[in-house]
Amino acid sequence: MAARLDPVDLTRALVRCPSVTPSDAGALAVLEGALVPLGFTCHRLKFSQAGTPDVDNLYARLGTGRPHFCFAGHTDVVPPGDVGAWSAGPFAGEVIDGRLIGRGTVDMKGAIGAFVAAAAAFLEGRRDGFKGSISLLITGDEEGPAINGTVKVLEWMKAKGEIPDHCLVGEPTNREALGETVKIGRRGSLNALLTVYGTQGHTAYPQHADNPIRRLMRMLTAIADRPLDEGTAHFEPSRAEVTSIDVGNPTTNLIPGKVTARFNVRFNDRHSGESLKAWIGQRCAEVGGRFDLACEVSGESFLCPPGPWTDRLATAIRGATGRTPALDTGGGTSDARFIRNLCPVAEFGLSSATGHKVDEAVTVADLVSLTEVYRRLLAGYFADPPCPA
Ligand SMILES: [Zn+2]
Numbered sequence: 001m002a003a004r005l006d007p008v009d010l011t012r013a014l015v016r017c018p019s020v021t022p023s024d025a026g027a028l029a030v031l032e033g034a035l036v037p038l039g040f041t042c043h044r045l046k047f048s049q050a051g052t053p054d055v056d057n058l059y060a061r062l063g064t065g066r067p068h069f070c071f072a073g074h075t076d077v078v079p080p081g082d083v084g085a086w087s088a089g090p091f092a093g094e095v096i097d098g099r100l101i102g103r104g105t106v107d108m109k110g111a112i113g114a115f116v117a118a119a120a121a122f123l124e125g126r127r128d129g130f131k132g133s134i135s136l137l138i139t140g141d142e143e144g145p146a147i148n149g150t151v152k153v154l155e156w157m158k159a160k161g162e163i164p165d166h167c168l169v170g171e172p173t174n175r176e177a178l179g180e181t182v183k184i185g186r187r188g189s190l191n192a193l194l195t196v197y198g199t200q201g202h203t204a205y206p207q208h209a210d211n212p213i214r215r216l217m218r219m220l221t222a223i224a225d226r227p228l229d230e231g232t233a234h235f236e237p238s239r240a241e242v243t244s245i246d247v248g249n250p251t252t253n254l255i256p257g258k259v260t261a262r263f264n265v266r267f268n269d270r271h272s273g274e275s276l277k278a279w280i281g282q283r284c285a286e287v288g289g290r291f292d293l294a295c296e297v298s299g300e301s302f303l304c305p306p307g308p309w310t311d312r313l314a315t316a317i318r319g320a321t322g323r324t325p326a327l328d329t330g331g332g333t334s335d336a337r338f339i340r341n342l343c344p345v346a347e348f349g350l351s352s353a354t355g356h357k358v359d360e361a362v363t364v365a366d367l368v369s370l371t372e373v374y375r376r377l378l379a380g381y382f383a384d385p386p387c388p389a
Contacts, residue, residue, distance in 0.1 A: 003349070004089065004117075004120060004121065004124065005034060005116060005117040005120040005121075005222050005287070006117065007113040007114045007117035007118075007365055007367045007368065007370070007371045008093075008095070008100060008113070008367055008368075009113075009114075010030075010112075010113035010116055011100060011109050011113030011114075011175055011367060012093035012095075012100060012102075013030045013093070014027050014030055014031070014075060014104070014112060015091060015092075015093040015100070015102035015103070015104055015105060015107040015109055016092070016093045016330075017030060017067045017075075017091075017335040018091040019075050019076050019077055019104070019140065019282065020076070020077055020078070020079050020080075020092075020101075020103075021076040021077070021078070021140070021142075021143045021144035022053035022054070022055050022076065022140060022141060022144055022148075022308055023140075023142060024055075024075070024076075024140050024296060026107075027075040027140070028044065028048075028056055028057075028058045028140070029059060031060070031075070031112065031136070031230060032044075032058065032060070032116055033062045034120075035062075035116060035136070036115050036117060036236045037204045038062065038116075038120055038309070039062050039123070039127065039354060040060040040061060040134075040136070041060065041061055041062070041160075041388065042058060042060045043058070043059045043060070044056060044057070044058055044150070045057040045058070045059060045153055045156055046151040046179065046217060047148035047149075047153075049147055049148055049241065052145050052148055053144075053148070053191075054145045054148065055138050055139070055140045055141040055148035055185050056152045057137075057138065057139045057141070057148075057149060057150075057152070057162045058136065058137075058138040058157070059101040059135065059136070059137055059157065059162070060135060060136045060138075060151055060364070061133055061134070061136075061162065062084065062119070062123075062132065062134050062135070063130060063131070063132055063133035063375075064133060065131045065132050065133055065227070066132060066133065067132050067165040067166070067249055067381070067382070067385040068132065068133040068134075068135065068162075068163070068164045068165050069133070069134055069135070069164060069165065069166055069168075069381055069382070070116040070134075070135045070137055070168070070334075070343070071112075071119075071134070071135070071136050071137070071166035071167075071168055071170065071374070072136070072137040072138070072139075072150070072167050072168070072335060072345075073108050073111055073112045073115065073136075073137075073138055073139075073169065073170040073171070073341055074108060074138065074139045074140065074141070074142030074143065074149070074335070075104075075109060075112060075138055075139075075140055076139070076140045076142055076143050077103045077104035077107070077109070077142060077143060078103070078107075078143050078356050079103075079155065080103045080358075081358055082358060085358045085359075086101070086358055087101065087113065087359055087360055088101045088102070088218070089102075090102055090103040090360075091103060092261070093141070096173060098363055098364050099136035099357055099361040099362065099363050099366060100340070100361060100362050100363075100367065100371075101360070101366070102360065102361070103360055104360070105354075105360050105361055105362040106172070106349075106350045106351065106352065106362050107172055107348055107355040107356060107360070107374070108170050108171055108172060108350070108352055108354070108359070108363045109171075109175045110349075110350050110366075110367055110370070111170025111171070111349040111350060111370065112136075112138065112170065112310075113169060113367065113371075114170070114253075114367060114370040114371040114373075114374050115136060116136075116150065117371045117379075118371045118373075118374030118375040118378060119134055119374075120374075121154055121248065121371070121375045122134075122375050122378040122379060123215040126146065128362070129269055130290060130382070132382050132385075133164075134261070134378065135164060136164070137150065137153055137154075137157070137167075137339075137351075139353075140334065142334075142335055146216065149335070150335040150338050151338050152338065153229050154342055155340070157237040158298075158342065159289075161344060162293030162310055163342060164342065164343045164380070165343060165344075165385070165387045166309050166343055166344050166345070166346075166386070166387065167336075167339050167342070167343050167345040168313070168346060168347070168348060168377070169183075169334060169335060169336045169339065169345060169346070169347040169349075170347070170348070171183070171284060171334045171336075171347050171349050171368045172348075172349045172351060172352035172355050173328075173331075173347050173348050173349050174350065174351040174352065175309070175351065175352060175353065176216060176351055176353060177206060177321075177323065177351065177370075178350065178351060178370060178373075178378050179317045179318075179320075179321075179322070179323030179324075179325055179373075180315070180323060180325060180370050181325055181326050181328045182216070182231075182310065182313055182314065182325045182326070182328065182346055182347075182348045183312055183328055183329065183331070183334075183346065183347035183348070184234065184303060184304045184327045184328070184329060184345065184346050184347075184356065185234060185235070185269075185301065185302050185303035185304055185329040186299070186301065186302060186308060186329055186331070186332075186334065187235060187236075187238070187266045187267055187268055187301050187329060187333075188266070188267045188268075188272075188273060188297065188299050188300045188301035188302075189264065189266055189267075189297070189298045189299050189333060190264070190265040190267065190273055190275075190276055190277070190291065190295055190296070190297050190298070191262070191263075191264050191295070191296045191298065191333075191384070192240075192262065192263050192264075192265070192280060192294065192295045192296075193262050193290060193293075193294045193295075194216070194220075194260065194261045194262075194263070194284065194292070194293050194294075195213075195258065195259070195260045195291060195292040195293075196212040196213075196215050196216040196217065196219065196259050196260075196261075196289065196290075196291045197212055197257065197258050197290040197291065197292075197345045198210040198212030198213075198215070198255070198256070198257055198289070199209055199255075199257060200254065200255060200256060200257035201239070202253060202254070202255070203252075203253045203254065203320060204253065204320050205257055206255060207256040210255075210289075211255045211256075212256065212257070212258060212289070213256070213259050214292075215287050215289050215291075216245070216352070218258050218287045219261075219283060219284045219291070220242055220245075221300045221344065222284075222287065223240050223263065223280060223283050223284075224240040224241065224242050224246075224263060224281040224287065224320050226238075227239050227268065228240065228270075228279075229268065229270050229271075230264070231268065232268050232269055232270055233302055233361055234305075234306075234321040234327065234329050235268030235269055235270075235301070235303075235329050236268065236329075236330060237268070238265065238267035238268050239265070239266060240263050240264070240265040240269060241263060241264055241265075241266075242261060242262070242263045243262045244260075244261065244262040245260075246259070246261070247259045247260075251389065253283035260303075264270070264295075267301055268300045268301055268329075269302075269303055270312055272300060273295070273297030273300055276295075276297075277295045277297075279335055280295065281293055285287075286352070286371050290333060292361070293351065298333065299333045299357045300337075301329075302337060302338070302340045302386050303329065304330060304340065304344045304346055306327055307389075308386030309344050309346065309386040309387070310327060310346055311386070312323075312377060312380045312381050312386055313346055313348060314327075314381055315375055315376075315385070316374070316379075317348065317373050318337070318378055319373075319376050320339060320369055320372040320373040320376055321373065322385075323367055324344075331347070334347060343384040348373065349370070349371060350362055350366055350367075351366065351369060356365070375378075
């Protein structure tokens with residue numbers, strides 16, 4: 001028989017482990033300590049790769065049957081920054097005026113505390129009759145290089161045949177109030193480094209030189225002056241933002257021979273990293289002259305189309321918070337970009353307002369509500385699974 005677990009106690013215990021990436025600082029042991037008595041089988045997965053720090057991860061599963069529902073998240077946190085500016089110790093786990101203050105409370109130890117408390121509440125009284133599976137995929141490498149974390153846990157899961165039917169990532173998805181927003185996909189992200197070459201010369205004799213800056217400006221105008229498209233059904237328009245233009249020329253009468261620019265493109269499902277690279281190269285070629293273009297795609301765009309699975313989630317949110325969530329794809333990337341290769345994935349967590357800031361905090365009320373969202377989600381999901389059995 002599962003016991004009631006308090007999401008606030010669990011989150012405090014996690015916050016008290018200063019698990020700044022790549023350090024675990026005991027956070028996964030806290031989770032194991034809560035999951036094993038509930039009946040979960042825990043696998044600690046430590047991965048390493050030359051040139052990156054070793055990272056501890058945890059995969060825990062209760063049950064062997066289907067449907068198989070997976071909660072995913074990360075216990076690593078960003079550094080506290082200016083510790084003196086915090087109104088309580090960033091790793092003290094203090095509750096002041098109904099708010100639990102600490103690094104990682106919002107992003108995202110609070111959601112992990114809620115995962116476990118919700119699973120315990122869901123299992124209470126129904127252990128023997130439960131035929132499905134609940135799992136947790138918890139990484140210690142989300143805020144860092146993301147090399148020895150979710151990607152490698154997913155490879156391990158695939159090799160072991162541990163394929164969930166659906167996955168919920170507990171990243172903070174709401175801007176202000178709990179229940180505002182579910183993420184059903186994310187835009188892709190591409191970083192470009194563009195180098196344009198000309199011929200160095202005297203500004204008084206430009207006819208003997210070839211100024212590459214003029215061409216670069218025309219290229220950047222073609223690429224970044226307006227959105228790349230009008231947006232799609234679930235995505236805002238794709239857009240390039242120039243982040244740096246560098247000549248490094250201190251001389252007033254010298255035309256430089258070379259200029260570089262960097263820009264980032266956040267793109268929707270009208271594009272892929274490859275199609276975008278080709279499009280950018282074409283815009284540059286139209287301007288002409290010699291240039292080098294280097295692109296790196298840190299994630300493709302993806303979408304989990306609204307349907308029975310997202311309906312179960314929206315119903316749980318409405319039941320627990322009274323709000324009907326918007327299904328959104330804005331904001332930055334998350335580990336959902338890897339998980340979507342294994343199974344349909346959506347994201348719902350706390351409010352992101354204080355994430356990564358000094359005095360990151362979650363209200364006790366929100367932690368209790370989020371636990372109720374997840375509990376209702378499990379109840380609705382297993383009562384009427386949104387997938388073929
Ligand atoms: Zn996060």
